Structure formats: C-alpha cells, structure tokens
Amino acid sequence: MDTNVPRTPPRKSATFDDYTLAEIRRAASTGIYDIRGAGTKRKVPHFDDLLFLGASISRYPLEGYREKCGTDVVLGSRFAKKPLELKIPITIAGMSFGSLSAQAKEALGRGASAAGTSTTTGDGGMTPEERGQSRHLVYQYLPSRYGMNPDDLRKADAIEVVVGQGAKPGGGGMLLGQKISDRVAQMRCLPKGIDQRSACRHPDWTGPDDLEIKIHELREITSWEKPIYVKVGGTRPYYDVALAVKAGADVVVLDGMQGGTAATQDVFIEHVGLPTLACLRPAVKALQDLGMHRKVQLIISGGIRSGADVAKALALGADAVAIGTAALVALGDNDPIHEEEYRKLGTTAGAYDDWHEGRDPAGITTQDPVLAARLDPVKAGRRLSNYLKVMTLEAQTVARACGKSHLHNLEPEDLCALTVEAAAMAQVPLAGTSWIPGRGGY
C-alpha cells in the first residue's frame, strides 16, 4: 500500500450523526423510546432573534433609575370578582408535586411571593407547603384530576384549566414509578411505584362548547371569585386562543415548544408543536380580532430566560410571561457544583434532563428524601426571588431605553428582527429594512 497517496478522511453522515446512531443503538437495546424532562433542545427561532431599537432623536428615552417604569399586571379582570394583582409580569408555571420535591415546591412559593408574583400547582394537587408559602397560587385543573378536590379549588387564587402544554401538545402526563413515593401515591389515589399516566383529554368535557360549561361549573363552585385561566400548547394559537375566549376564559396561557416537562418522550418534545416566538403574534391577533386584547390577558411561556425575553414578549402583545425551567435553574437545577454526581449519572451539568428518574443531585426533581433534603427552601426561594427581580430590572432597563413608562407600553414598533424567519413570526421588520415578510413591499 502506497502511504504517499492522499487518503479520503473518515466522513460521518450528517443524517446519521453520532447522536442519531447512539439513539438507534439505545432503542435497539432497550425497546423503549427515550423519555426525558425539559423542553426542546433543537435550535428554533426565538426571542434572541429580535432586537430592541431603543430611543434616539425620534423617540425620547426615560432616565434610568429615576423615571418610573411600571411593572404591575392584573390577571383575570374579565369576569372574576377577585383578579390577581401582581407586582411583576413574570409568573411561575405549573409544575407538579411528584415531579418536584416538596422542598422545591415550597421554594417556588417563597421566591414568587417575595417577588410579588404567582406560582402554580401541577398534575398532582396542592401541597400545604406550596399553599402556605404562596401569596398568589394558581391551581391547575388537569385531565387526570389527581389530588383534585373542591376545598383546594376554593383555597386557590386562580384556576388554570390545562388543555395542553408546549412540550407535548396533544399528550398526557407521565410520572414513572421511581418517583411515586407513599405521599405522591396517596395524593393521586394510586399504588406506590407504578408508572402513572395522565390522560390527554379531560374526562368530562370535549371541545369548546363543553369547556364553556365546565368553566361555568368552576365559577359556580368558587362563587365567581377566582380568575379562570385556560392553558394551551402552541399548535394553532389563533384558533385556540379564540376558542378559549369564546369559552369564557379570563386569561389564556400559551406555552411554546421550548416549555419544559417533567417526563415525556423525546420524539414528542422535539417534533410536535410550535416555537414560542411563532405562537405569540397569532394569539395576539386573535384577541385583537375579538376586541379582547388586554381584556382577556395573555401569558406566554416556553424558553423565557431573561428580562430581554420578558420585554420582547410584552412588546409583541403578551400581558405576562411564565417561567418553569428557568425557575428550576434559579433554585439550583443543573448547577456545576454537582458535576461529580452528574457524571456518575452519565451526564454533565447543563445537560441533565433525566428528571423522571428521581435521582436529581440538586434535590429538585426527586422524591428521594435524602436528595430532596439537600434543597433548602428558604435559600432556594431567595435565589428565585433574586432572579425574578433581576429579570424585572432588565425588562425595565430596556423599556426605559425605548421611552416607556410601563412594561405594557412596549410595542412591536420597538423591535426589529435579525433573521427572515423571526421577522415573519414576530411580524416586525428585518433589521435595517422596513420589510415584514408576508406583508409585501420593501
């Protein structure tokens, strides 16, 4: 063999890349699809693809630190006698006790309350720890109705009828047996240690006409006091939002595909649903077409990480945002301080997503009492509170730079897009042009 002849170097397939090959081998070995937590990991158009223009000669900025920039929001003003009045437009999304430890739920309540916002239960009922530490608690009403009872319904400050979520629109819940402790099993009326599947449809209503009647029942039982939210995954946002409004929702929660989950098939997370950015403008248009924008509030969620994301979401027409994954990170999820233990689990800090296995070194996505005890709810709650306040300050900084005295005064005109895709989805001009894809002209 002539070693002087140049050889073609090994070339790996772009289609069958290393990750794909490993997944095929894993599937062949185990016979089960990959289940994991968190939201989509693929890169999709997002708020990073938008920029604020700021002020100059044609727009006056507000003085940072001196001129007021309001952040408060009222949720549920359409029908509820007692709407939620929050200090900041950043809420904590629904995450269940069961998927999270009791300590983590308590920390979420503490952090949210300290920052003046709401937190939300999840598919598993309301825990005393969470209710006790949450100034504003939204009670999720899910297809499984695990832990559902009228007493907790009446203790809640708002009710969120969950139709779907961004990580798995059209799919039900899943909590594998490893996390079904005695307490979780008792709350869900099921045996310990079995895989708990939650239905994808509600057991006693189907479609928007029925939903209207269901909302009526919930209002009756809570004496028309509580705001009723309807949460949908990002699929057909224009129609889903319109139907939720028609059904009588006070608030619509719209969750894009970057929204997290405690445990779902990877194929579902990565291949079903719309990116958050693509959901927002159709949803706002539905509200505008019905004359209900700012009357029925819109909460957007799925990959919200910073004050910039908050400001962009509000500029595009949302009334508030919800965070889930980011809140867990603030508590301590995926912290490199646990790197040694992450490596023993075959992963690394920043990539740990086996939340369904219940072996979380940070004590957050677990029911193991030893691991859960690692999370100090007071300290973790303080971290979350700090993070929420930073996000709010960031959003205010951007808003003042755009000359806005309230976060809700931000508008699409304050934005431009870095990519054609983002311009089309957000319906704002491509940077440096006046061109909005789909609207013609240049």
Add this chain to the structure above:
Amino acid sequence: MHELDLKALGVTAINQKLYHIPKDTNERHWVIRNPMGQHAIACGVDAPLLIDIMGHVGFYCGGMNKEAEITIHGHAGVGVAENMMSGIVWVKGNASESAGATANGGLLVIEGDASSRCGISMKGVDIVVGGSVGHMSAFMAQRGNLVVCGDAGEALGDSIYEARLYVKGRADNLGSDCIEKEMREEHLEDLAKLLDRAKMKHRPQDFRRYGSARKLYNFNVDHADAY
C-alpha cells in the same frame, strides 16, 4: 322542606343559597323546581343537605359534592356527580356521558342507563347503574366500585388500575389490561351491600367481577401491543 324555583332565581342564586346554609340549622331539606336542564345545579355543595331536583338537569349536576344527598327526579346530563367527594347523588332516570368521572367518594346511583365513560378515572366512588353503561366505562378507573346491572359497552375498564367492576349482563369487550377475576366471598359481600344501598333487587351471584391484570403498571416492551 324549603322550595327554590330555578326559573325565578337562576342557577347561581340557588347554588349560593345552598353554599351559605348555616351548619347548625335544621333547614336541611331543599327542593329545586323547574331545573329546565340547566348546568351546574347543586354543584360544590359542602353540607349534609337533602336536595330534591324535580326534573331533568344538564351538565355537572352534583359535581364535587360533599356530604349532600341529591336526588334528581329526571335524567342527568354529562358529568353528573363528577369528582364527588362524599354524600349521595341519585338519578331516577338515565345519565349521559362521564357519570361519576374522577369521583373520590360517596355513592352515585343511576336507576336507568348511563352513557359512555361512566366512572372514567374514578378515584374511590361507588357507582351503581340499574341499566347498562356505554363504551369506555371505567377507563383508567383508579379506585372504588362500578356495579352494572345491565350490559357494559365496548372497552370496559380500559387501562384500569385498582377499581372493581361488577357486571350482571354482557361484558364481551374488555379494554386493555382489564380481565375477568374470581368472585370471592368478600366480593359477594361487598356487592350485596352496594346493591342494598342502591335499592337494587339483584342476586350478587349473578354478577361477574372485572379488574386489572396489572400488566401495564410498569412499561414492558413485550406488552406494547396493549397500548
């Protein structure tokens, strides 16, 4: 006995009246006239009241009931006694879909037939149906007892957990992981009590018992065809 005219007062006023009856009063018996098929009548009651509803009702009558004994002198719409916690809801006629859905406790009696998804995701309630039940009844049923004195529709007990199903008539088509089980002495005793509470004149020995094979409790690829 006190009467409430729904036609004159509306659902909300009647429910509010029922919610605010003092715990220590002896005004326990309430009759609701002219229900007109309205929805959410007497839902969310949280007191040991006797409530007679004189006619047909719409969706969610007696929903989330606690302690009250509610009798519907007519037919019931979707989700009667849904998520009931305790007490009794008694339907003199037939019931529509999802009767007793997700109910945690108490007794639901339907003297006539019940439509599809009767007892769906039930979590501890006892349901006795004098007639037949429709398809997908006791889907994902977690706890409690469903007694069917007539026939059961397709896919009875699909993905059932620990609930017990008793059927006197035909149950030809069972759902995934639902199997016929041995009727032991304790089951005959339990069934006799249920029939007695529901004032149904049947012999427990004429029923068959169904429940979970428990093969789907933890994922096994060799059982994937059942999903």
